Amino acid sequence: MNDKTIVLVSNTPWFLYNFCQGLLRALVRRDFRVVCLVSNDEYSQRLSEEFGVTLRGMPMEGKSTSPAREGKCLFWLYGQLRELRPAFVFNFTIKANVYSGLACRALRIPYANTVTGLGTTFLHDSHLFRQVRRLYGFANAGARRVFFLNPDDREVFERQGMLQKVDWAMLPGAGVDVTRFAFKPLPQEGPFTFVLIARLLGDKGVREYVAAAVRVRSEHPETRFLIVGPKGVSNRTAIDDDEIEAWQERGVVEYVGAQDDVRPWLAQSHVLVLPSYREGLPSTVLEAGAMGRPVIATDVPGCRHAVADGETGWLCRVKDVESLAARMRACLVMTPWALSRVGVAARRRAEKEFSQDIVVAGYLACLEASLMNHQRVKMEA
Structure with a gap:
């Protein structure tokens, strides 16, 4: 085992770059060699240049269900981990948790799984997804710890x-x-602006956002509706380019694409909207609150834990366009003072409950306990 090598496994570099920066910096500061096993994007x-980590391109496709492709990815991970023999592996996202978890169990490499959300595997039911869930449970059983981002997922x-018989812990998202x-x-100044920041997936409630925007703009035509996020995502519920272009041609929403820095878009907006079907703990909600x-957001796992209804924002019914539109209309008639008061409460909650320092401390405590256990076993051998 290489005591100075830590591996992070995720479906994409995009995920690690956007949601694991604090952990990456903490590991590098402690002089670990950090290797990320990820697909290419x-x-x-x-990710390599800004954090000084090593990347190895993983043959993983998010929406693939091909046994041949999935088997190739699993055996590739097994080969990489057998070669690296890291001191610890942190897994993120469903396929990484399952495949890397299985490989780590087989190789007796200590690891932790982070349940970043249940996603399509739990939103839809079929024989295939039931089998995936069984494998997921087996992969979790060998983990030193399974991290959850909300109690509903747990x-x-x-x-x-x-x-x-699995050790688990709760973290405030990323x-x-x-x-x-x-x-x-x-x-x-300027028009009242709503913004949705998410990957363009059906499961993120993007279509409900657009439909609600149509209703609200019929009564408040000056209102602005922004969409920020990547399209062309490898996911079974990804929205195709033609549908996105049709929305823009109708002039209802402004799609500004993926943005390296969402802060300017939050700064020019009044309210963030996330009508997702289910989340782990959405980082965009935490970031909006901090600003x-x-x-x-919808009254679903993840969202309902990130938003204190009536205090830091409001919850609406999932997949219910009128419920979402009603919440938007209510914001439009609030006084600037009342709306600002909600924003200030969101900032205070972000500082108290959702600071990145809490997350990094949780991961490092798990890692340090594993390393100490390894040293103890070596001394007793």
């Missing part, structure tokens, strides 16, 4: 027998850097 080079795992996402007063932006 436009964030690969940035209850699902427990109810389905996927947490038997956390938020409250210094980088500094508080900004709400805009005093003093109220949030409208």
Whole structure:
């Protein structure tokens, strides 16, 4: 075992770059050699250059269900981990948790799984997804710790027998850097602006957002609706380019694409909207709150834990366009003082409950306990 090598496994460099910066920096500061096993995307080079980590391109496709392709990915991970023999492996996202977890169990490499959300595997039911859930439970059983981002996800795992005799802990999502996402007063000029920041997936409630925008703009035509996030995502519910272009041609929403820095878009907006079907703990909600932006989100796992209904934002019914539109209309008639008060409460909650430091400390405590246990076993041998 290489005591100075730590491996992170995720479906994409985009995920690690956007949600694991605090952990990456902490590991590098402690002089670990950090290796990321990820598929390739436009964030690969940035992840390597900005954090000084080593990347190895993993043959994983998010929406693939081909046994041949999935088997290739599993055996590739097994080969990489057998070669690296890291001191510890942190796994993120469903396929990484399952495949890397299975490989780590077989190789007796200590690891932790982070349940970043239940996603398509739990939102839809079929023989295939039932088999995936069984494998997921087996992969979790060998983990030193399974991290959850909300209690609802933990209850699902427990109810389905996927947490038997497993050490688990709760984290506040990926956390938020409250210094980088500094508080900004709400805009005093220009049209009232809503913004959705998410990957363009059906499961993120993007279509409901657009449909609600149509209804609200019929009564308040000056209102602005932004969409920020990547399209062309490898996911079974990805929205195709033609549908996105049709929305823009109708002039209802402004799609500005993926953005390296979402802070300017939050700064020019009054309210963040996330009508997702289910989340782990959405980072965009934490970031919006840190900047003093109220949030409208669906009353589903993850979202309901990130938003204190009536205090830091509001919850609406999932997959219910009228419920979402009603919340938007209510924001439009609030006084600037009342809306700002909600934003200030969101900032305070972000500082108290969702700081990135809490997340990093949780991961490092797990790692240090594993390393100490390894040293103890070596001394006793």
